């Protein structure tokens with residue numbers, strides 16, 4: 001049984017805990033502690049009730065600083081700095097870092113220095129982490145000696161399987177992506193100050209807002225042969241959850257819509273079964289809320305222009321899909337731990 005702590009109990013941290021109980025990961029992984037800046041009663045309340053994902057499927061109560069989920073006791077802490085907490089006493093195998101506050105090796109190293117043996121980051125992180133993993137594509141790159149691993153981003157998890165299929169079938173010369181991403185907690189409801197990005201000062205519910213994305217870097221890290229070949233943009237839109245990537249790829253050989261869709265359907269049934277979906281129905285984003293897959297291909301939107309320009313629409317639940325992938329990576333990593 002892998003003993004983990006969750007650091008940062010926000011959208012991703014709570015989704016990870018919930019996916020653990022809903023999707024069978026609890027048989028392999030136990031959350032023994034959560035560190036979050038909020039108080040335990042609010043943490044308990046937001047575990048029980050979730051506007052996006054609905055009510056929690058188990059009983060959730062508190063006992064002092066313990067969050068009790070069913071029969072499981074989870075110790076809760078509220079420390080801003082990783083070295084304020086006595087991680088050693090928790091006898092942990094891994095911290096699932098879901099606060100977004102630590103992106104580089106240095107921040108992660110502070111955990112290791114404080115007694116955490118391994119850390120799995122819920123973001124692309126700096127290039128000098130031990131490995132960046134898109135589950136289903138390169139989880140076998142994790143090594144026994146690794147201590148700091150990134151589960152990449154939700155967009156990288158969505159796109160890499162798709163690129164893998166198209167590259168293997170028709171080659172990819174270059175391409176562009178536009179991520180249309182639901183709102184996140186780094187946006188205000190009405191205009192407010194933001195330290196890093198002027199556009200993120202603007203009311204989330206009132207605008208379509210262009211934001212920075214590290215997707216091109218994420219692709220390069222997983223597929224170095226596409227370095228400098230992909231241009232990626234992102235915009236946030238006023239929805240609660242579920243996002244989509246509009247992908248345009250220039251292939252090396254002529255293809256047809258039927259061939260591209262056949263390849264993606266085949267991948268969804270075989271190589272990427274359970275991680276990739278394929279649909280020919282008419283959908284809106286809300287249909288993919290709480291979908292655990294990394295990507296769902298909307299085959300009704302596939303286009304091929306002039307033989308070699310392929311356009312695809314790829315849905316993903318940016319919270320739930322990603323939380324499930326984090327647990328997949330943790331579960332895979334656990335197999336390497338004595």
Ligand SMILES: NC(=O)c1ccc[n+]([C@@H]2O[C@H](COP(=O)([O-])OP(=O)(O)OC[C@H]3O[C@@H](n4cnc5c(N)ncnc54)[C@H](OP(=O)(O)O)[C@@H]3O)[C@@H](O)[C@H]2O)c1
Pocket residue numbers: 007008009010011012013035036037038079080081098099100101122123153154184185186318319322
């Ligand atoms: N949401 C998504 O769709 C998504 C998908 C994939 C990856 N991610 C990544 O996952 C990370 C978290 O995103 P999120 O959407 O879950 O954000 P979020 O909802 O804001 O959750 C982050 C939580 O961590 C807490 N926190 C901040 N600093 C902390 C610290 N030093 N120690 C302990 N807790 C701390 C925050 O508390 P306060 O609010 O009090 O600061 C907040 O409750 C980000 O790196 C994000 O890029 C997000």
